[in-house]
Amino acid sequence: TSKSLHGATAAPTSDPPCLGCCYHSVESEVDASAAPTATATARASAAVLTAPLSLEGGLAAELQPANLVQRVLSLFGNVRPGADLSHFQLPATFNLPKSQLQLYGEIVYCDGDDYLSRCGKGKDSLERFTAVVAWSISTTRPPIFGFAPYNPVLGETHHVSRGSLHVLLEQVCHKPPVSALHATDDGGNVELVWSQHPVPKFNGASIEATVHGKRQVRLPKFNETYEMDCPNLLIRLLPGPSVEWSGTVRIVCKDSGLEAELSYHRSNSFMGMGGDGRCVKGKVFHSSSPQDTVFEIDGYWDRTVSLKDVESGEVLVLYDANLSIANLVTPEVKDEEGLSSTESAVVWSEVSEAILAKDWEKASEAKRKVEGTARSLEKERNEKGEVWMPKHFSLSQDKDGNWECWPLEKSVRPAPIVVPSPSS
Numbered sequence: 001t002s003k004s005l006h007g008a009t010a011a012p013t014s015d016p017p018c019l020g021c022c023y024h025s026v027e028s029e030v031d032a033s034a035a036p037t038a039t040a041t042a043r044a045s046a047a048v049l050t051a052p053l054s055l056e057g058g059l060a061a062e063l064q065p066a067n068l069v070q071r072v073l074s075l076f077g078n079v080r081p082g083a084d085l086s087h088f089q090l091p092a093t094f095n096l097p098k099s100q101l102q103l104y105g106e107i108v109y110c111d112g113d114d115y116l117s118r119c120g121k122g123k124d125s126l127e128r129f130t131a132v133v134a135w136s137i138s139t140t141r142p143p144i145f146g147f148a149p150y151n152p153v154l155g156e157t158h159h160v161s162r163g164s165l166h167v168l169l170e171q172v173c174h175k176p177p178v179s180a181l182h183a184t185d186d187g188g189n190v191e192l193v194w195s196q197h198p199v200p201k202f203n204g205a206s207i208e209a210t211v212h213g214k215r216q217v218r219l220p221k222f223n224e225t226y227e228m229d230c231p232n233l234l235i236r237l238l239p240g241p242s243v244e245w246s247g248t249v250r251i252v253c254k255d256s257g258l259e260a261e262l263s264y265h266r267s268n269s270f271m272g273m274g275g276d277g278r279c280v281k282g283k284v285f286h287s288s289s290p291q292d293t294v295f296e297i298d299g300y301w302d303r304t305v306s307l308k309d310v311e312s313g314e315v316l317v318l319y320d321a322n323l324s325i326a327n328l329v330t331p332e333v334k335d336e337e338g339l340s341s342t343e344s345a346v347v348w349s350e351v352s353e354a355i356l357a358k359d360w361e362k363a364s365e366a367k368r369k370v371e372g373t374a375r376s377l378e379k380e381r382n383e384k385g386e387v388w389m390p391k392h393f394s395l396s397q398d399k400d401g402n403w404e405c406w407p408l409e410k411s412v413r414p415a416p417i418v419v420p421s422p423s424s
Contacts, residue, residue, distance in 0.1 A: 048352035049332060049345050050098050052141075053144065055326040091364070092354070093363075097355040099347070099348055100151055101158040102345070103141075103143075108181070109162040109165060109183075110331075111138055111324055115134050115138045125256035132253075140231070152177070152179060154388065158170075158345075159340070159416065160418065161415040165184075165185045165190075172390040179196045180405035182392070182393070183412060188220055189221060190219060191220060194216055195404060198212070207237070208232055208235070211230050213229075214228070224253055234266060245278075248264075249262040258284065262297065264280050278301055280300065282296075284307075329420055331418065347370065350366035351363050393408060
C-alpha cells in the first residue's frame with residue numbers, strides 16, 4: 001500500500017474531458033497599449049476572470065459545443081503539413097475566455113495542495129529535490145480539446161497573489177511570442193523565473209506544440225537553483241480527437257548535484273481506445289553517476305505519481321492530482337484601483353464577456369478592435385523609430401537563439417487580483 005510522501009493518502013480521480021489547446025493566433029502581432037485608459041472603477045468592472053482549468057468542473061464543463069471535431073478539422077483545410085501555427089488566425093468561437101498568460105499563471109498560483117511552498121521545507125537536498133519534482137508534475141494541466149486561449153498582446157501583463165506568493169507575467173515579445181514569469185513569496189523561501197516560447201506545428205493529422213525556454217525554481221535560503229523544461233503538447237485530430245503531454249522533462253540542480261528525468265508517454269490508442277497518454281515515468285539520480293538510480297518515478301499526472309526508493313524498496317505518493325488540480329478556486333479582484341490597463345483580464349474583457357454570453361459576433365468585433373487599435377500604435381512607433389521595451393523584464397537571446405528573460409525587480413509586489421482561500 002502506498003503512503004503519501006507529504007502526509008496525504010492517494011485518491012483516484014475521474015478522467016478529465018477531451019482536451020487540447022496550445023496553438024497561437026494573430027493576437028500576438030498587437031500590443032497591450034491598445035487597452036483603453038479608464039478609471040479604476042471602469043477597469044475593475046471590465047476585468048473578467050474565469051475558472052482555472054482543473055480535473056473536474058470549471059471551463060471544461062461549460063465548453064461542450066456540438067460537432068466540435070468537424071469544426072476543428074475545418075480550420076486546417078488549407079494548412080499545409082509542417083506549417084508553423086504561431087500566428088494562425090483563430091476565430092473567436094475557438095477561444096477560451098482567457099489569455100495564455102493567465103494559463104501560465106494558473107499553473108503557479110492555482111494549486112490546491114500548494115506543492116510549491118513544500119520545495120523550501122525539505123530537511124535535506126534530496127527531500128527538497130523530490131518536492132521540486134512533485135511541483136513540476138503539478139504544472140501539467142488538462143487543456144480543453146478544440147479551444148485555445150488568446151495569444152497575449154505585446155506588453156500584456158498578468159499579476160495575481162495567492163497568500164504570500166505573488167506572481168507577475170509579461171508578454172515581452174510577439175515575433176516570436178515570448179512570455180516571461182517572475183514569482184516570489186514574502187518569506188524569501190522561493191523564487192520562480194522563466195520564459196516560455198511555444199512553437200506549434202501542423203503535421204497533417206495532429207498538431208504538436210514544442211515549448212522552448214527554461215523554468216527556474218530558486219530556494220534562496222539553501223542557495224539552490226533548479227532548472228527544468230516542460231513536455232510538448234500533442235493534439236491528435238485523426239483518426240480520433242485527443243490531446244496529451246509528451247516528451248522528456250529534465251530537472252537539474254547543479255548546487256546539489258541531483259537530476260531527474262521524467263518521460264511523458266504518448267498513448268498508442270486507435271479511435272480513442274487502447275492506451276493512456278497521461279502516463280509519466282522517470283528517475284532521480286546523482287549527476288556524477290546517472291546509471292545509479294536513487295528513486296524511480298511512476299504514475300499518471302492526472303491521478304497519482306509514486307516515488308520508489310530503489311535501495312529500501314519503500315514506495316511513497318509523490319504527487320496526488322486530486323489534491324492539487326481538482327476543484328480549483330477562481331481568482332477575484334481585490335484592489336480595483338490597482339488594476340492595470342495592461343492586465344490580461346482587462347485587455348480581453350469584452351471578448352471574454354461575449355464568449356461567455358455566446359455572442360460570437362460581438363466577440364469577433366471585440367478581438368478586431370484590440371488588434372486594429374494596437375496595430376495602429378505599432379505602426380506609429382515604427383514611423384517614429386521607437387523601440388518597444390518590456391516594463392518588468394530584460395530580454396535577450398543566447399548564442400543558440402534561445403530567448404532569456406530576467407526580472408528587473410528583486411521581488412514581486414502584492415497583486416490587485418487574489419486567489420481566495422477555499423474556505424473564504
